[in-house]
Amino acid sequence: MTAALALVQVILPLIPSITTGLAELWQFINTVRAAAQQTAEWTPEMEAAYQASLKATATDPAYQPDPGSATV
């Protein structure tokens, strides 16, 4: 048991150095699962939250074009 805990303590910090994108992938999988379970139309609050999430991408660094590239 002690050895297993020690091994976990060694491995966990290594995970970020092994991969990038793992957190995003997990979030994506959860998104897909939640969408698959949807059985009702969005409430007005859910609709507003979704629209707000789209608006937020205007300032999200991941959504910004390379410097000096595309413009409207």
Place this chain on the structure above:
Amino acid sequence: MKRTINFLSIGLLLIVGLLAVPACKHLDSGADPLVVRVEQVQTTAKGAFDLVLNIDNANRNFYRTNVAGFHNFCEWLRVPTPTSDGGTLPRASAMLWSLDAEKLAYKTGTATSNSVVTALNVVIETANQATVWAQAVKIKK
């Protein structure tokens, strides 16, 4: 020390299936199947775009040099695009905004199901491209 691990295949198979196959769950009474389908795609497509854009953003120089097609696709998603409310959003978000507007217009009876399906198919096609690219890109460190 480098590790090449592709964690994306399993999750991305899920979204391809979700986008390509109509939903089978029993809907709550009063729920319009088309509206629910659109909202499912809105959710999963947003997730797909978030995924590829964050992967690319984590190391743009690497992908620009070594996987130019993927980076160029991400840049295409990022192009500032006018929206119906007079604002500007990245193209990925602008197409989702447009689909959302069509859905809302359909719910109020000012748009037809055909226009909704047309906008829906555009988003599905683009999201499928995103998932294909994400599968093709190796996550390296």
